[in-house]
Amino acid sequence: EPEVTQTPSHQVTQMGQEVILRCVPISNHLYFYWYRQILGQKVEFLVSFYNNEISEKSEIFDDQFSVERPDGSNFTLKIRSTKLEDSAMYFCASRSDGITFSGNTIYFGEGSWLTVV
């Protein structure tokens, strides 16, 4: 079964360093997302991406964050200067379209644990 894959699974970084989290969404999916989950808290929306541009972002997604789809398969989240409070599990997700029933299902990856020290 097709799946969303994320790398790295774990990363420890020093405060102030730049981090890039990588995702390979399901092939032929059109909509891409990043969510995060701070330990013990709810999963939170960060950003959605469609047609090579950001379609919506939350107040969490400030100037420290950026997303990119550098080629036809990868989708990345960059955190420019990490802070302690960025420590969380970051989930990439994708869906195929907004037309068919199955196209509304959002599929998540296994996540990337980011620890900022």
Place this chain on the structure above:
Amino acid sequence: KQEVTQIPAALSVPEGENLVLNCSFTDSAIYNLQWFRQDPGKGLTSLLLIQSSQREQTSGRLNASLDKSSGRSTLYIAASQPGDSATYLCAVNDYKLSFGAGTTVTVRA
């Protein structure tokens, strides 16, 4: 702002018992609602999607109902098994997913 609440926060049942997990949301202007399963330290596995126009959706032992006007959804898991032990998350889609905090289920053998 959409607020999603899941009750109870935790549930422990003996194997074979049916599970009833509740989800409520504050804004009924939604496209759909999705139920996920999350194992400790793992990703989110989609269980069911129920469109805003539907009242019910079934997959195997799982059945989800939706009452959009009252802002409620219920996930039923029939004949629970120890392998069903996990956290179940409800997420409401109004252009983005808004998640509840989850119900952590333990099924005792």
